[in-house]
Amino acid sequence: MQNNExxxxxxxxxxxxxIRRQPLAAQSLPxxxxxxxxxxxxxAQFAEVLQSVGGRCVPVDDVEHLGRExxxxxxxxxxxxxxxxxxxxxxxxxxxxxxxxxHLLETVDFAILPGEFAVAENGAVWVxxxxxxxxxxxxxxxxxxxxxxxxxxxxxxHEAYERLSFSQPGFGVFISGPSKTAxxxxxxxxxxxxxxxxxxxLLSAGSSLVATSxxxxxxxxxxxxxxxxxxxxxxxxxxxxxxxxxxxxxTDIV
Amino acid sequence: MPHAASAAKFVANEARAHWxxxxxxxxxxxxxxxxxxxxxxxxxxxxxxxxxxHTISRxxxxxxxxxxxATRLGAHVHWARHAAEHNQIVLDILQRHDVRRVVKSKSMLxxxxxxxxxxxxxxxxxxxxxxxxxxxxxRGESPSHIVLPAIHIKKEEVGQLFHERLGTEAGAxxxxxxxxxxxxxxxxxxxxxxxxxxxxNFAVAETGGFVxxxxxxxxxxxxxxxxxxxxxxxxxxxxxxxxDLGVFLRLLARSATGQPITTYSSHFHGPRPGGxxxxxxxxxxxxxxLASDEFRRxxxxxxxxxxxxxxxxxRRSGGHSYATxxxxxxxxxxxxxxxxxxxxxxxxxxSLCGSCTDVCPVKxxxxxxxxxxxxxxxxxxxxxxxxxxxxxxxxFVLRHGWLYRLTGKLAxxxxxxxxxxxIYHRFNPWGKQRELPPFPRHSFRELxxxxxxx
Numbered sequence: 001m002q003n004n005e006x007x008x009x010x011x012x013x014x015x016x017x018x019i020r021r022q023p024l025a026a027q028s029l030p031x032x033x034x035x036x037x038x039x040x041x042x043x044a045q046f047a048e049v050l051q052s053v054g055g056r057c058v059p060v061d062d063v064e065h066l067g068r069e070x071x072x073x074x075x076x077x078x079x080x081x082x083x084x085x086x087x088x089x090x091x092x093x094x095x096x097x098x099x100x101x102x103h104l105l106e107t108v109d110f111a112i113l114p115g116e117f118a119v120a121e122n123g124a125v126w127v128x129x130x131x132x133x134x135x136x137x138x139x140x141x142x143x144x145x146x147x148x149x150x151x152x153x154x155x156x157x158h159e160a161y162e163r164l165s166f167s168q169p170g171f172g173v174f175i176s177g178p179s180k181t182a183x184x185x186x187x188x189x190x191x192x193x194x195x196x197x198x199x200x201x202l203l204s205a206g207s208s209l210v211a212t213s214x215x216x217x218x219x220x221x222x223x224x225x226x227x228x229x230x231x232x233x234x235x236x237x238x239x240x241x242x243x244x245x246x247x248x249x250x251t252d253i254v
Numbered sequence: 255m256p257h258a259a260s261a262a263k264f265v266a267n268e269a270r271a272h273w274x275x276x277x278x279x280x281x282x283x284x285x286x287x288x289x290x291x292x293x294x295x296x297x298x299x300x301x302x303x304x305x306x307x308h309t310i311s312r313x314x315x316x317x318x319x320x321x322x323x324a325t326r327l328g329a330h331v332h333w334a335r336h337a338a339e340h341n342q343i344v345l346d347i348l349q350r351h352d353v354r355r356v357v358k359s360k361s362m363l364x365x366x367x368x369x370x371x372x373x374x375x376x377x378x379x380x381x382x383x384x385x386x387x388x389x390x391x392x393r394g395e396s397p398s399h400i401v402l403p404a405i406h407i408k409k410e411e412v413g414q415l416f417h418e419r420l421g422t423e424a425g426a427x428x429x430x431x432x433x434x435x436x437x438x439x440x441x442x443x444x445x446x447x448x449x450x451x452x453x454x455n456f457a458v459a460e461t462g463g464f465v466x467x468x469x470x471x472x473x474x475x476x477x478x479x480x481x482x483x484x485x486x487x488x489x490x491x492x493x494x495x496x497x498d499l500g501v502f503l504r505l506l507a508r509s510a511t512g513q514p515i516t517t518y519s520s521h522f523h524g525p526r527p528g529g530x531x532x533x534x535x536x537x538x539x540x541x542x543x544l545a546s547d548e549f550r551r552x553x554x555x556x557x558x559x560x561x562x563x564x565x566x567x568x569r570r571s572g573g574h575s576y577a578t579x580x581x582x583x584x585x586x587x588x589x590x591x592x593x594x595x596x597x598x599x600x601x602x603x604x605s606l607c608g609s610c611t612d613v614c615p616v617k618x619x620x621x622x623x624x625x626x627x628x629x630x631x632x633x634x635x636x637x638x639x640x641x642x643x644x645x646x647x648x649x650f651v652l653r654h655g656w657l658y659r660l661t662g663k664l665a666x667x668x669x670x671x672x673x674x675x676x677i678y679h680r681f682n683p684w685g686k687q688r689e690l691p692p693f694p695r696h697s698f699r700e701l702x703x704x705x706x707x708x
Contacts, residue, residue: 034301050371173520194475
C-alpha cells in the first residue's frame with residue numbers, strides 16, 4: 001500500500017491519528033434483519049416501477065417468444081449494429097470479444113445483455129461484467145435490452161445484497177430504466193448519455209435452467225472465433241450472414 | 255458578500271424567485287410520495303443514522319480496512335490532508351499517464367477542492383459530464399445545488415448558452431432538443447478523454463469497493479472507455495458492510511429526487527482488466543468536524559440535497575447566495591466549521607423551522623446544529639456589531655423584570671403614535687417587507703392581574 005502513496009505515509013498517518021485522537025464511545029452496528037417490504041406479486045411491482053422510470057418490462061415464455069418481441073421493437077428493427085451476449089435471441093453482428101478498443105462500440109445501436117436478477121421495489125436489474133469483455137457496452141449502446149430469468153426476482157434491496165458477493169475484482173450495476181436527466185428545468189428527458197430505451201425481458205420457461213445456461217452459453221460464445229469485416233471505417237467483428245458462428249447457432253440449446 | 259445581501263439580489267426578481275421556490279418544492283413533494291411508498295421508511299432512516307454513528311465512532315479502523323481491501327483488489331490508494339494535496343495527487347497521476355483530456359462526473363469533493371481550475375492551469379482539459387454541471391461549467395459558474403446543479407437556470411438561458419457554444423438554433427429552448435445537443439457534444443468528449451474522474455457515494459470497508467450513483471450514466475461512460483479511473487472521496491464516505499448499501503441506496507434517491515433508485519448504481523471493485531484505478535481519500539477539515547461533539551453528526555451526510563429542497567430560505571434565496579460548495583442547511587453547518595469568520599452569516603440564514611431535520615435520511619439534527627452554531631459564533635465574537643449589541647441590550651432588559659415591564663409599557667403607549675419613518679427605516683430590516691402587528695392596549699400580565707382582581 002505504501003508504495004502507492006505519492007505523498008509518502010505522512011498523510012495517511014496524520015489523518016488516521018487525528019481521528020484516533022478523539023476518544024469516541026463505540027456505537028453498535030444495527031441489525032438489518034428487519035421487516036422490509038415484500039410484494040405479493042413482485043413481477044407486477046417490478047413492471048410497474050420500471051414503467052414509472054421510463055423502462056419497459058416484457059414477460060416472455062421462451063427465447064423464440066423473446067425474438068418475436070424484439071423483432072416488433074422499432075429500435076431493434078432499425079438497428080444496424082447489434083451486440084448480444086444472450087445466445088440465440090438476436091441477429092447479432094458485433095462481437096464484443098473480438099474488439100480490443102471499447103471506443104469502437106460507439107456505433108452500436110442495440111445491445112442485448114443478460115441481467116442476473118431483478119428488484120421489485122425499484123425496478124432495477126443487476127448486471128455484472130462477468131464474461132463481458134467491455135463494460136462500456138452497457139452504457140454506450142443507443143438502446144439496451146436485458147434478459148432476466150423471471151424466477152430471479154427479489155422484493156427489496158436488502159434481499160438483493162444477500163445474493164451478491166464482492167470478494168473478487170469486478171464490476172456490477174443496478175440499472176433502473178433508461179439513461180435520463182432532468183437538469184433543464186426539471187423536465188425529464190430520456191436518453192442523456194447512455195441508452196435511450198431499456199427493455200427488460202423476464203424469461204419464464206424453465207427459468208432456473210435458463211439462468212444457468214445463460215452463463216454457460218456466454219462462456220461458450222466467448223471461445224468461438226468470428227470473421228472480421230470492416231464496417232464504416234470502424235473495425236468491428238461480425239457474426240453476420242455466416243451462420244456457422246457462435247451466437248446464432250446456440251438457439252437449439254435453450 | 256454576506257448571505258442576506260446575495261439573497262436580497264435573488265429575491266429582487268420576484269417572478270424568478272417564485273419559480274425557483276416552486277421548482278424545488280416540486281422535488282420535495284416527489285420525495286414525500288417516494289417515502290410514503292415504504293412502510294419501513296422511518297425505520298430505514300433510524301437504521302441509516304445508527305450505521306453512520308457507528309462508522310464515525312470507528313472511522314480510522316474502517317478507513318484502514320477499506321484501503322487494505324481496495325489495494326487487495328488492485329486499486330491504488332492515496333491519502334490527502336487538504337485540498338492542495340488532493341489536487342496535486344490527481345495532477346501527478348494524470349501527468350504520469352500523459353493525460354490531456356479528462357471527463358469528470360459529479361463530485362462535490364472536487365468542487366470543494368477547486369480541482370477544475372487547478373488542472374486547467376496545468377494544461378489539462380476537464381469536462382464536467384453531468385448535464386447540469388456541464389451547463390454551469392459552460393457559464394463559468396459553480397453548481398447552485400449539489401444534486402441539481404443548474405436548478406437556478408431557465409431553459410431559455412440554456413437555449414441561449416447552447417446557441418452560442420454548440421450552435422443550436424437561436425431561440426430553441428425545448429429541454430429534449432437541448433439535451434440531445436448536449437448528448438452529441440459530450441459523446442465526443444467521452445470518446446476523446448484520456449481519463450475519467452468520479453466522485454464516490456459510498457465506499458465499503460468490508461470489500462474495498464465503492465458505489466457511484468448517476469441517472470445519466472455519465473460516470474460509467476467516463477470510466478469505461480479510457481483505461482484510467484480516479485475516484486475522489488471524503489473520508490466520511492466509508493460504510494462498514496456491503497449489505498449496508500441496501501439501506502443507503504433505498505434512502506438516497508428517494509430523498510434526493512423522489513426516484514425509487516438512481517438509474518445507475520455502479521459498484522466498482524478494483525480496476526478494469528488492463529486498466530488502472532486510483533482512490534484519493536481526502537480529509538480537508540473533516541477530522542476537525544469529527545473532533546467536535548456538537549457538529550460530529552454532520553459527517554453522516556450522504557449529500558442527497560433533501561434539506562435544500564425543503565428549506566424555505568434556500569428555496570427563496572438560491573444556492574449561490576450561500577457562497578459555498580454545499581449550500582442550504584447542511585452547507586450552513588459544514589462551511590463555518592471550515593472557516594467560521596467567512597461563513598458566520600450562514601447559521602442565521604435559517605428560520606429554525608426544522609423541516610430539514612424532518613426530511614434528512616440519516617437523521618442529522620440540522621436545525622439544532624444551526625442553533626448551536628449561532629451560540630458558537632457569539633462565543634467566538636463573530637457576530638456583527640448590530641447583532642452583538644442588540645442581543646446584549648435584549649439580554650439586559652430580560653434580566654431585569656422591572657425594566658422589561660417598563661419597556662413594554664412605553665412601547666405600547668408610544669409606538670402606535672410614532673410616524674412611519676421612525677419605525678420603518680434601514681436600521682429595522684425586520685420591517686422591510688413586514689408590518690408590525692397592532693399594539694395591544696394592555697400586556698398579558700395586566701390582563702391576568704385584572705381578571706384575578708375580580
